[in-house]
Amino acid sequence: MQRDPAYYIQGVLDYNRLQLSRTITLVESTLVAHQEIARDIINELLPHTGKAVRLGITGVPGAGKSTFIESFGHMLAEQGHKVAVLAIDPSSTRSGGSILGDKTRMEQLAVHPNAFIRPSPSGGSLGGVARKTRESMLVCEAAGFDVIIVETVGVGQSETTVASMVDFFLVLQISGAGDELQGIKKGVLEVADAIVVNKADGDNINRAKLAKKQYETALHLVKPTSPNWMPPVMTCSAVERTGLQEVWDTIINHKTIMTRTGELQQKRREQAMDWMWFLVNEGLEIWFYQHPEVQSQLPELRKKVEEGNIAPTRAADELISILGKDLLL
Ligand SMILES: Nc1nc2c(ncn2[C@@H]2O[C@H](COP(=O)(O)OP(=O)(O)O)[C@@H](O)[C@H]2O)c(=O)[nH]1
Ligand SMILES: [Mg+2]
Numbered sequence: 001m002q003r004d005p006a007y008y009i010q011g012v013l014d015y016n017r018l019q020l021s022r023t024i025t026l027v028e029s030t031l032v033a034h035q036e037i038a039r040d041i042i043n044e045l046l047p048h049t050g051k052a053v054r055l056g057i058t059g060v061p062g063a064g065k066s067t068f069i070e071s072f073g074h075m076l077a078e079q080g081h082k083v084a085v086l087a088i089d090p091s092s093t094r095s096g097g098s099i100l101g102d103k104t105r106m107e108q109l110a111v112h113p114n115a116f117i118r119p120s121p122s123g124g125s126l127g128g129v130a131r132k133t134r135e136s137m138l139v140c141e142a143a144g145f146d147v148i149i150v151e152t153v154g155v156g157q158s159e160t161t162v163a164s165m166v167d168f169f170l171v172l173q174i175s176g177a178g179d180e181l182q183g184i185k186k187g188v189l190e191v192a193d194a195i196v197v198n199k200a201d202g203d204n205i206n207r208a209k210l211a212k213k214q215y216e217t218a219l220h221l222v223k224p225t226s227p228n229w230m231p232p233v234m235t236c237s238a239v240e241r242t243g244l245q246e247v248w249d250t251i252i253n254h255k256t257i258m259t260r261t262g263e264l265q266q267k268r269r270e271q272a273m274d275w276m277w278f279l280v281n282e283g284l285e286i287w288f289y290q291h292p293e294v295q296s297q298l299p300e301l302r303k304k305v306e307e308g309n310i311a312p313t314r315a316a317d318e319l320i321s322i323l324g325k326d327l328l329l
């Protein structure tokens with residue numbers, strides 16, 4: 001394996017797809033040696049990032065995310081855009097990951113010279129998976145992809161995690177019988193920049209229109225993502241490929257407004273800050289739990305707390321002060 005960061009950096013900047021893939025493999029690696037090289041690479045690539053439209057997409061399984069990304073991504077690729085598709089799925093493994101499993105279905109997009117599809121990194125916590133995806137996103141931007149699509153399934157906090165790394169967060173919905181809003185979490189409405197009701201085709205068109213009205217009403221009850229943006233509700237058919245251009249026009253309109261008002265730059269600054277603090281907190285946690293003295297004292301202290309022989313505040317103090325001792329050395 002190449003250990004010189006320059007090899008990867010040059011490869012990415014040259015849009016060499018093999019080297020791009022290898023760089024992302026490094027980024028995803030859990031080996032400390034790989035992570036060190038990856039950090040150097042990301043840092044060098046940073047000045048070449050930031051120009052893409054960062055788009056997050058969520059929706060319940062079956063909503064049509066994969067089909068939508070295939071159709072939407074293909075439309076954009078045909079228009080000359082370079083489209084990278086990444087996924088955040090903490091439940092995925094290499095063999096059964098969401099996008100990988102779908103890769104056969106993203107047939108057209110997967111082979112398009114303007115597209116790049118990467119399944120969710122396997123294993124680890126949501127935070128760990130999210131970090132790798134965030135870094136892969138920067139690598140793809142440096143390679144010249146101008147549209148980055150981050151897909152997630154609605155597991156746990158994954159929607160808000162994706163929303164915190166993109167410019168535009170799109171929630172894909174389908175109309176069902178009866179209570180349309182049942183399947184949508186309030187927290188998701190709060191971060192949605194648009195809701196797209198998919199499968200507006202065939203017999204389903206009227207139901208989709210009805211669902212659209214209901215989501216519009218629901219969205220009026222939550223605080224918009226920005227004072228300058230009222231999240232619209234649209235309909236589309238990923239299969240018949242209708243309504244897709246309207247979705248893209250909306251995303252571009254949003255970008256224009258957010259750039260003009262300075263909100264896009266502000267949002268990205270805040271996202272970078274949040275990311276830094278996330279990494280600091282994560283680092284502190286690892287430091288703490290791996291500390292030999294913490295590990296040796298923890299069982300005894302835990303027992304004492306459980307038995308009521310020591311106040312939890314006191315026990316916490318003692319544990320934290322172990323780290324303090326390191327700093328005094
Ligand atoms: N009628 C119709 N079916 C669709 C549409 N989009 C997706 N589907 C179907 O819905 C099912 C789930 O789609 P998929 O893309 O795998 O959903 P995902 O789980 O969100 O990725 C598949 O059988 C698709 O063919 C659409 O626009 N119209
Ligand atoms: Mg899918």
